[in-house]
Amino acid sequence: MTLRHRAAVLGSPIAHSLSPVLHRAAYAELGLAGWTYDRHEVDEAALPGFLAGLDAAEWAGLSLTMPLKRAVIPLLDGISSTAASVEAVNTVVFTDDGRRLGDNTDIPGMVAALAERGIERVPEAAILGAGATASSALAALARICDGEVTAYVRSEARASEMRHWGERLGVAVRTADWSEAAKALRAPLVIATTPAGATDTLAAEVPDHAGALFDVLYHPWPTALAAAWTGAVVGGLDLLVHQAVLQVEQMTGAEKAPLAAMRAAGEAALAAR
Template structure:
């Protein structure tokens, strides 16, 4: 398995970046497959600094970059080509430097969400709910569309966000209903709820569970479990966490950067679990 003909540098860019687990996951993949000449770093880059940073990367040395907040939208004008998935959700988390010099953008959060759910036996969902309406909620909506959801209820705080999610639903051909954030605990009675909000936002819902909840995908990974994830698990629900999403989207990035498939999912997950256990 030679990689000498390929560029072999990659990194995660964002601000703040110190907490990112991406270097741990990608480095574990290189180690697992004996890719000794590959390295994966991290760089603190904000929106203003992004064009200069990308322009300054040594041609031919870089395979790609992972992008986290606040760069997922800011990268788009700097690209030669953007995948349909990334365009639909207006977010690129994967920058690939093609052999011909073109910069292409993709979104591995959407297929990563789908892959994580399928790994747990959730292949199709007729309807679902999303808690929150930020960038991760957009990816969740696109993932739910791929899983066949005809209707998704989004629990939001602001009318503006509600309109944005309805517009995205139209593009994805999913009927989006919006509901008031305060009623979010109702969502959990449905077949699948994706919680996309920051730490603490859903804690109040944990004490409001009545019936047996459906599956919960909570995109947080630290601290874990969240009160909501713990409550759903106690009620016997299938629960997925942020590490599931992180690992599955990182495997897809690894495959794009290296050209090697399949990526070593188990090794990357074990590295992520070990890193979180050490927090």
């Protein structure tokens, strides 16, 4: 019988992470009384040593946030095709035969969060921003978008990055300067991947009959853009919960993680901040 019962989230900074709240809520609902889930401040330099120090008989898996999603790849025994598509791993599972396998649950988590709100196919879409989350958003759109994706970015370097990811993921990507970002708000689906405050000035430009907005931030919430939105809104907590559901299932072997209990725990934690 396996003794593995430990999991954690790693990153730097990590004190803000809601992952322990979500995973512990899942363990309680699933009756996994002996399971623990902690957070550890780990940067790229410390990651190899941290992994080497783990007891494979105890550890079931890890959640990874920045800046570790790419740094971990050379330290693993294999990664899923989903993780390979964006060269980013946010989930590590330890197998019975001692291997460390990487996956990316952000991408299917985005798709699931949108589907929960009835958004399963879109004719076109817009992305605000061009960082690591934007590449995951493109990968998610590769699964549900039938047409062109327009990315609004602040530099030609970022534009080139997004076009590269589009070619790699098989998505038709057009880039536009951030000065034209208000035009994005008329797309059937807008995915905002920018830091807090970056889209605040766009709130006054929201059309009367907007499509759907997926804003990946969860604190502070709602963002100014989300508060002003006139259509369907999917938030960062939705993404966080759906990707965590997939992590819990992979790490514990549970057939179905308790989505409602995890969301309720996340909402309560955010309300207390």
